[in-house]
Each structure stands twice: as structure tokens, then as C-alpha cells.
Amino acid sequence: MPDALKEFNDAWKHYIVTLRNILARMDGLKRSRDQGVKGSIEKIKGAKIDTGDIADYKQEILQATRICKDVANFCQNQLQAEVWKVARLEPEKPRPMGTQHKTCLPGTRVAILREIRQWRLDPNADKRIFWLCDVGGSGKSTVTLTMCEEWDNTEGVLVGRFFFSKNARQTSETDDFCPVIADDISGRNKMILKQIKTTKEEDPNLLRRGLRHQFSKLIEEPVQLAGTDIVLVIDAMDECKEEMRGELIKLLVEKLSSMPKLKLFITSRPEPDITSILQGRAIVRGMHFKMHGKEQQSNLDDIRTYVDMHLVNLLTEPQRWQIVERSNGLFIWITTAHLELRQAQGPAAVGTTLKSLLTRGKGGDINQVYASILRRLRREPSSASVNRGSAGDNWDCSL
Template sequence: MEEQSKANADSTAILQLPTVDFAASTVHRTCLEGTRKAVLQMIWDWANDDASDKPIFWLCDIAGSGKSTVATSALETWQREGALGGRFFFSIASNEASTTGKFCSTIARDLAHYIPQLMPGIADAIKRNPSFLRSSLEEQLRVLVTGPVLRRQQRVILVIDAVDECKSGTQRKQLLDALCVAVQECKKLKIFMTSRPDPVIQSTLGAISIKAKVENRLHDVNHIDNVDDIAAYIHRSLDEILSPDKRQRLVEKAQGLFIWASTACRMLNSEATWDTPENIYDRLISVDKAGDIDDVYGLIFERIDPKAQESMCKMLALLLAAFEPLTVDEVQDILTHVKVRGSVKVLVQNLGSVLSVDERTQLIQFRHPTLVEYLRRCSMTPATSKFSIKLAEAHGQAASWCLNRLTSRTDGLKFNICQIESSFFLNKQIPNLADRISKFIPRQLQKNSNK
């Protein structure tokens, strides 16, 4: 009875840790079977070498080369083996996932989930350090991660993807410094991380000897296996759509860039398009520069029905302006609120090569950060852009919608909405506060209050 009570108390303590709700990892897939063999073998050799003096593996390559796909393959393998401790996918598409504010607490919750034996240690650390969230990143990592992992005999691997998408250079440096300290304090801890080339990351990790670095290995066409991997992906994806010689021309056009190949294949495989594969192929082959993903994005948006162009631009602007991803229904509600006609569901289906919808949450997500960067460039140079992405207008529309929601007589804010017995209680003194919030505050109202 006491053990069960202790377990329940531990679980409650851990569930109170703030976590990043946005999961960029849901957008990414694992490597196609038989591809990326050489790079994955380097990673497996590093992970399995308990005598190695390099506890950090840094996979560094350009945008769109397939780093997140490799990271997803690695973490799924380590999860099956019981070695995965936690994962954090930074993303510029999310306000929370582009900072380190909830990094340590998210990793700690993962540790308790993936390695349940560590739960008591993590819970005890939380109880002993109730104000740890006000501590430095290094101290949070020591309290929530390193300390509990020290009790484990087997290796524990953390996967940290797209470190360059942490917006603050100061935070990037603090994170890397803290990770370097952590792996030296805890010999069983290993860090697998990915990033684009970044001066802050390079200056922090460049001179240290405890890292293994693989750079520019995923896109360089001088490595014949990179070209072979993209060829395997394109030929398998388009086997019944294009002839072998046309598929081979797309392989050459991709110039080793996986995001170009995957986006092109999704365009050609789309069931929502009214264009023929042959026409799409001709347009892809005609783009000015091989491997230039901006040209492909431009081609995708040009193909949208001219009557839907305005609705598309306003939807993309809203997705870009949002602090966190929005659901299909939320975007539809905002467009209806500002009297913009069009079906968001149909638009997203037609943009399926660059947008995805999470089946569980219905959140609309950008498939790749290069699209976010492309749209931001369009918003900053409206005179020269083919598409009118009005970011300031989208912020105003989102604010108006939030205010309308908050002041709604039926679903808006109310005095003592959670029916608390007294306003003198602190949050931690209220039993089942999270359950009360879920019960009395509609999900959309919670989101509106945080925007």
C-alpha cells in the first residue's frame, strides 16, 4: 500500500513538470530501409562503444539534407533497445520548441517515461529542489537528468535535433556548455545532436575533444551513397508514376538534397492535385537551379487555383504568425471571423507536399523549416514576392479572434471558472488542479489565453 502511494506521489510530481507540447518529431519519418547505411553505421558504432572518450555525436549538415530523418531512425532504434533517455526536437515553427525554457523538464519527463526505474530518483529530485525552474540550465540538467542517470548502470542516450533552431544564440551556447558538463559528470550519458552549420555551435563545440563530428556527409554528391540513397527513394516513391529515365532526371535535379526529392515526390504522388504527373514533372525539371528548394516551394504555391490564392496566403500567414501550431478548425474559425472565404481542409490537402496534419491532434504543421524561412522572406519583401504574406495583418486577425473567444458569453472567461473554494490557496495547494483546468476550461480558451 505504501509502495503504491509512493509511486502515485512520484507520478504526480513528474506530471507537474512543464513540457513542450509541440512535437516536431511527429512530422519526421525514419530513413527508407536500406538508405543512409554508412551514416547510421557510424552512429551505431559510436553509441555502442562504451570505452569511447567522445560522449557527444554531432551530425552537422545543410538544411534539407535529412538530419532529422536520421535522428528519428536513431531514436526509434535506441527506444527499442531501452537506451533512449529522452528527445527534444527544436523547431522554429513553435515558440516553446525554439527556446530552452522547458528543455530540462521535458527531458526529465521523457526519462521517467522511457526508463521507469529512474522515476523515483527524478521525483525525489523535484521534491528536494522545489524552485529548480529558477536555477540555471546547467543546474536544472544536473538536478533533473544527470543526478538520476548516475544511478543507472547502462548507457542513456539523449537525442537533440536541430539545435540551430533554438532562436537565441545565448541559449544555444548555455545549452551546449551544460551538456558538455553533464556528459563529463555522468559517464553513462551520451548525447546525439544535429544542427545546420552555425557559428555559435561551432565556437562552443569546435575545440572540445569529447565530441565526434560528422559534417556535410548527408548531401555531398561526392559520396556516391548519397546519390544512391536519393535514387532509391525517388525510384521507389514514383515507381508507377514516372518512367525510369524521368525518375533518374529528378535524381540528378535533386543534387543530393533530400528535402528537394521528398517534396517533389509528394507533389507527384498527391491525390488532391488537379494537375497531371507529367505536367508537374515538366515544371520540376524546368526550375532554374538544381536542388533549389525555394523554386519548388514557389512552384507548389503557383499551382493553387487562382481563386484560392488569397485564402491560401492568409492561411499561411496565420500559421506563420502563431506562437504554436493551430488546428484545421482553429484556422477555419479565424478565417471565418475575419470574413475570408475558403475551406482550410481543402487548402491543406492541396498543400500536402509542404504541410501535414497530425491525425491525433489535427494540428497543421510545416513539413520542414526551410518552408518557414521561405515564407518569412516572402513576408519581408512583398514587392518582389509572388505571394502576399502579410504577417502584421495575420497577427491582428489572430488577436481579434482571441479577444472574441475570451469575451464570449458562452465559452469565454468567467469569474472563478475552475470553481476553487477559496482564492487564498496557492496553485500547489489545490488538489487535482490540472484535472479542474481540463474539466472547466475549454481547450480553445486555454490556447486563446496563452496566445
């Protein structure tokens, strides 16, 4: 059993025990009142005592519920990573250039892509940091890769990118951040390439030094030589270890003033430590874009485009409309559901999987989909899991 499931099971058991204890105490109080209270005056006194006790019980229930909810949210994030690894059936390779992601499908994410383009092209923009902040699974990395590839083919701009991912040490820490960014930028600018090469030759231990020193030598000083605009793209900042990402964000904000041609494009979940640094700063544009949720019609339209492209050979048109509505506008739900439907062998299995997706839990409940995947993998022989699970290697997550 994955550690995340074990932690959730333990938290749920503790929650149930807590509720049962409160119920037992309330029953005991009721019995004492019914047996020992005589006369109307004593009943009034007893009622006052009961009101105070009930208020205490209510607080205990709320506290236990909050704790259980926090653990559940944490376990959801951990389980997401576990299921991804199991579905791929191979160790996660470090891909700091974002090659594990796909670009947006044509005609999707139109509004947010337009805003990013306008921000990059504005020569007088005071807000030199564009922060795309939303929940996990909303498609931030897809948008990021789309802009990177577009800027790679645009004259007058250099791009240095780093895609964080907690599934590999290299992409969950900042040790390789500066070298990867430097290599990316220098690959399209000969003057910067020469400068970085000379710097490395003069200091053979440069790549073993701290983040601040590496940033100064590999990024801050070389970009002064650029005759074009530069965009540093940092995806999934929340997947970098907390103490390291805090140091990195503060360093980027501090150094931005010394690099007038540089802008920062950052994506992350709304983690408290990241929000405390970026939210409310005059140089930051963006914040929450609500790239998920059925309240935004554009989200459902984009998901419908994805489903019509990838599930047209598996589902009828009415079935595709049903699964779009069931997604609740959450991109990660539909892509994970797509993975499960692809594993089904034959029309009957597809029908059974679809029924499970449409009826288990609430709409857009990603935990139910993860649980379905784990149940399937437990049922399958290991050899079949290997042969069929490898389809995840080509899982198209574009939107």
C-alpha cells in the same frame, strides 16, 4: 507576401540600383576621358586613373554581391519555414519527441548509421559527443529518429531526446528541455522516475528555475542512478534560439565529465556559434558528413530508393531517373518536389509540374520549388487549397 520574400525583393532591388549606379559612374568616366583627354601622355595618365577607379568599382560590386547573397541565404531559411506552414495549412504543433519526422527507409543511410552505432557501442570512446553536422534538408532528423527508435528497443541503453524546431515556441527555446529529457529517461527506469518525482515534490517551483539548476536536478543527479548507458539526443540544435543554444551547449560540454555513463548525440547545421564551441574539441566526433550532394553516390542511391517507393505510381521509370538527377543529391529538394507532384490533379497536371521541376533554375535549387508552391497556392481558390493542401499532413519525409 511572406516577410522573407519581401526582404529578398528589397535586397534584390537595392542590389540592382547599386549596379546601375556603378555602371552610370563608369559611363560618365568614359565620356569624360573621351572628351577631355588630348595627346598620348595625357592618355597614359588617364589610363592610370581609370585602372584605380575600376578597382574601386570592382570592390563595390563584390561588397554588394556579398550582402545580397547573405540576405538571400537568410531568406531561403525563412521561406522554407513559411512554405512548410502554408503547405500544411495548420499551426505547427510543438513536437519535442520528434514525432513529425520519419525513420530512414530500409537500405538507406547505411554508412552514417553504422558509424553512429559503432560510436555508441565503443566503451572506451574518448569522443563522447557525436556531432552530425550538415546543411538543412540533408536528412539529419530522419537519421536521428531512426537511431532513437532503435535504441528504444535495445537492452542496456536509455535514451533522452529533444527535437528542436523554430516553428513553435516550446521547441525553439530551452525552457522545456530538461523536463522533456527527464520524462523520457524516467519512463524506462523506475529508480530515476522515483528520484525525479521526489525532487519535484520537494521543490514545486523547480520547472520555473533556470536551465543550469533544472539540468542539475532533473538530469545530472538522476542519471547517476542508472545501471545502463544513457544517450542524450538533441536534434536540430541550430533551430533553438541562438543565445539559449549557446548556454545549453556549453552546459552540456561542462557537465559531461560528471556523468560517466552518458553520451551526447547532437545534430545541427554548421552555424558559426555552434561550430565555435564544438569544432576541434577532443571529446567531439563527427563534424561534416556530407549527407547531401551528387558527389556522394550514396546520396543519389538513397534518393533513388525514396523516389522508387513514393513516386512509382506518378512517374515512369525514365522520369524517376530524371528527377533523381535533378535533385542534385539534396534530400529536401526531392521531398518538396514529391509534395508538389502529389498536389497535381491528373496526368496532365503531373506532367506540367514535372516539366517545371526539371527545367526551372539549376538542379537542386530549392528556392525554385518553393516559388512554384507559392505560385500554385496563389492561383488556387482558398477552399481548394485547404482541401488539397492537407495532404501535407501525411507528407512522408523518410529517407
